[in-house]
Amino acid sequence: MACHCTGCQRMSASAFSLSLAIPTPGFEIIAGEPVLGGLHGDSHHYCCPHCKSWMFTRTEGMDEFVNIRPTMLDRHEWFVPFIETWTDEKLPWATTPAPHSFGKLPDFAAFPALIQAFAKEGARPAKA
Ligand SMILES: [Zn+2]
DSSP states (O other), rough: EEEEEHHHHHTTTTTOOOEEEEEEGGGOOOOOOOOEEESSSSEEEEOTTOOEEEEEEEEETTEEETEEEEGGGSSSOOOOOEEEOEEEEEEETOOOSSSSSSOOOOGGGHHHHHHHHHHHHHHOOOOO
16 A cells, blocks of 8 residues: 555655555564654654664554554565555645545445455566
């Protein structure tokens, strides 16, 4: 996902943030103690305690997924946004190649179909 909301513009110091929704059972912190940063709202933004870079987000009421910043992966060149959100707030020049675009957030009921479409068509790492 790419998010164009003004909060993500501030936190990323850029035009939009990038997120990769990982099912919570597939996510594990194996080193270090992330610290809270960002907007301090219903979404909890976890940052590296050393460089303070935003690494991942857990959102209250969305316990099924952890949103990690794909640019924090050792290999992230394969990442292509599949949906973009909050285009109502986007900078006029900011564009992404995401095939699914939403002025705000997609309706929650739209997620199963989007997840199925991503499983079929979405970008994924090349096999090593
Ligand atoms: Zn956002």
